[in-house]
Amino acid sequence: MTTRNSAMVARAELYCPQVDGLAARPVSAExxxxxxxxxxxxNARQRQALITFAVEERIAAPLQSVQIIQGPLADASPGDHLAFVLSNDVMTQVTQEDAPHLPEYLLIPRPPSDNGPAWAVxxxxxxxxxxxxxxxxxAANVNMLPLLWQRAGRPSLRALGEPLGADLPAENLSATPPPPDPIDVAFSFAQPRKAAARGLAAWKWAAVAVGAALALHMTIAALNLRALSQIAETERRAAELAISDILPGMTLTREVGPVLARLTPAQVVATESSFLPLLSDVSRVLTDAPVGFRRMAWGASENTLVVLMQSPGLDDLQGIEQTLEASGFAVRSGAATAGDGGAEVEMRIARGDGG
Incomplete structure (x- = not known):
């Protein structure tokens, strides 16, 4: 599990803060x-769930078999986060040892990106x-490094250890490799887990995680080019079917906007102009509310968001409804139910002006 790179071990002993007299141990990048x-x-309690579901589609492993931990990322753009993924087996070894552990590549300073992507090797x-x-x-075998470098678009290179060879044009900093970022070397896999243990009970925020995941998946799907192409294809087929009696055999091109506007103007407006703004505004109002979305539906003709909300108590649900109404939304609530797991109610949320 720990790295075979003796230089990384030495840098960990030199730069990382010790815990109870124990030097940090770098975990192999593999x-x-x-x-x-x-x-x-x-907010902080929702961020871990959002990061987890954002990473889910990018790893070839079930979520229950891995640990996803937020890492340090200095000078990050708003909304950008560094996520580490490691197996449960590796995390078990890490937590059983008293010494702090960190990924070995955190011991290498990030190369400047003023002139585009860059690698420090x-x-x-x-x-x-x-x-x-x-x-x-x-980490990679040195024989594969030229191929990986080319496929990555030939980022600029900095050699901090042994020279990289003639095939890889690099700035040679081997004589005096720069130190790592203090924020990076202060990281330990055990710290995020301890912080989570000091938080509120997991059951109180399970619904929040589910709701945040639903919102994230809807946003990603709406912005994903492939999903938009599928929506456009579905609309094209619907339009051809709608006009088949009037113009039999007609095949629509990709420029179907004018035809769709005449045939189904309400659906086009609701799908592409109303849903995401309404969802975004509702989510922003409820950012700090103790609420989770168990089920979500969209009433296109009425421009209405139908959400089954769950919260710790009935008073919280009433407060959420009042908050939405105070923010200019029109809210219709069904019958609320309460039990040991909290309270829930179905709310139909629309713009205050009805549109």
Whole structure:
């Protein structure tokens, strides 16, 4: 599990803060995947759930078999986060030891990205550890490094360990490799887990995680190019079917906007102009509310968001309804129910002006 790179071990002893007299131990990059994910604005208790579901579609493993932990990312753009993914087995080994642990590529400073993407490479023998300018990192066999470099678009290179060879034009900093970022070397896998243990009971916020995940998936689906193409194809087929009696055999081109506007103007407006803004505004109003979305539906003809909400108590649900109405929304609530797991009610939320 710990790295075979002796230079990384030495840098951990030199730069990382000790815990109870124990030096930090770098975890091999082969055991820790890293991703940059962008999630909507959220409070602290929702962010972990958003990051988890953003990473889910990018890993070839079930969520229950891995741990997803937010890492340090200095000078990040708003909404950008660094996520580490490691197996449950590796995390178990980490937590059973008293020494702090961190991914070995955090011991390499991020190369500047003023002129585009860049890699800082620490080569030792036939293995290279790479730190990318976006904050992610990986390890690779040196024989594969030229191919990976070309497929990555030939980012600029900095050699911090052994020279990289003639095939990889790099700025050689081997004589005086720069120190790592203090924010990076202060990270330990155990710290996020301890912080989570000091939070509120998990059952209180399970509904919040589910609701945040639903909102994230809807947003991603709406912005994803492939999903938009599928929506456009569905609308084209619906339009052809609608006009088949009037213009039999007619095949629509991609420019179907004018035809759809005449045939189904309400659906087009609701799908592409009303749903996402309404969802975004509702989510922003409820950012700090103790609420989860168990089920969500969309009434296109009425421009209405139908949400089954869950909260710890009936008073919280009443407060949420009042908050929405005070923010200019028209809210119709069904009969609320309460039990040991909390309270829930179905709300139909629309703009205050009805549209």
């Amino acid at each position: 055991h820790v995947s890293s991703f940059i994910v962008h999630v909507p604005r959220s 620490w080569k030792e023998g036939n293995r290279a550890v790479v730190r990318c300018s976006d904050g992610t990192g990986f």
